[in-house]
Amino acid sequence: MAFTSLVDSQPTWQGKSLSKKITSSWCKPVVRHRRFTTIQWNMRVASSVNAAETSLGEKSEETVGIGIIGAGRIGQVHAENLAFRIKKGRLVGVASGTKQLAERCSLATGCKPYYDYHLLLEDPSVDAVCICSASNQHTKQIIEAARAGKHIFCEKPIDTDLKKIDEALKVVEECGVQLQVGFNRRFDQNYSRVRQAIVRGEIGTPQILHIVSRDPSPPPLDYLKSSGGIWLDCSIHDFDMARFLIGDEVEQVYAVGAIHCVPEMKEFGDVDTSIVLLQFRNGVVGTIDNSRQAVYGYDQRCEVFGSKGSVHINNNYPNSAVISTNQSIMRDLPLHFFMERYTESFIEELDQFCDCILNKKPVPVTGWDGRAPVVIALAAKKSYMEGRPIRVEQVDYLHSATSL
DSSP, rough: OOGGGGSSSSSSSSTTTSOOOOOOOOOOHHHOOOOHHHHHHHHHHHHHHHHHOOOOTTOOOTEEEEEEEOSSSHHHHHHHHHHHHHHHEEEEEEEEEEHHHHHHHHHHTEEEEEHHHHHHHHHOOOOOOEEEGGGGGGHHHHHHHHTTTOOOEEOOOOSOOHHHHHHHHHHHHHHHHHHHOGGGGSSSHHHHHHHHHHHHHTSEEEEEEEEEOOOOOOOHHHHHHSSSOOHHHTHHHHHHHHHHHSSSSSEEEEEEESSSSSSGGGGTTTSSEEEEEEEEEEEEEEEEEEESSOSSOOOEEEEEETTEEEEEEEESSSSOOOOEOOOOOOOOOOOOOOHHHHHHHHHHHHHHHHHHTTTTTSSOHHHHHHHHHHHHHHHHHHHHHHHEEGGGGOOTTTTTTOOO
């Protein structure tokens, strides 16, 4: 997910001085303290020397040299993972039009800073790019990277305009490079187990899908104004997950919404609370429950009901402790936001991307997988505006469903 106000447009962090204390979930810089045992540290140093045995950025047959475009929050996450946690990838550099962001990320990860991403694309030691810039820059950068012969990992959404998406996908195909879209929840072990239960037939034929996805607090108003709305920004992960779990395409969408926590949303036609009803081609009925503010933390739950049973997943917690007294039974709140909840999935998605490049395998989340949730989101928005169900072909100029 790419956050417009967290990347290269401003030399500040969400409009605030970097020297100030930031408390909002949407504004906190990523800080992770890494502690290694002596054995782990020695293994790390040895493996890094053996992998490259040369200066920073030089190609290695065993790893993929990756450059980050966009040094905002998600760019920092991917940079840290490539530098410290992903064996098959090697961080070459990070590019940002904001010098302060590029240098901060460079210092944190030991990579080269670029102040113009075109220079990164010209670097022969870069095999692939990870696009973490503002969403409205994605298709342009995908096209430029493909023409430069670089494989591409791009954060969602590819774009909010289907014609721009299709132009980018066409260039990617013509240039013969790989494109993976950053729908990281597919790589979460809980959602993976739900999909596995469906594929194995453990719950019989799926009939009903419920997804609950609620943020702990709304993002800043400036971000909301340019986010594309709740369905293109927040629900899009859930639309992808719905396709992934059910294994079929959505054919009709009906969306309702309300404003409960951000009154200013009315000014730009958005809502902070939404229920979306999905009808799949195979007859499955699904609901997507979204809110911009769940005061108890990041609410991530899912259930699939089938002819022989059901499978569901609950929220993740920082610990398993339960306190029982004569007054109540209590436990701590769920993990607070996506950075904590989906830490491992961010690592796994890039690790698999690198593996696909090294072994010339198809990527697990294709450009077409990135396009389909945008179609659903556009249908949801049209449904809300017109107060009626919308078939997806009514918003897709190609008038055809995309394939999994």
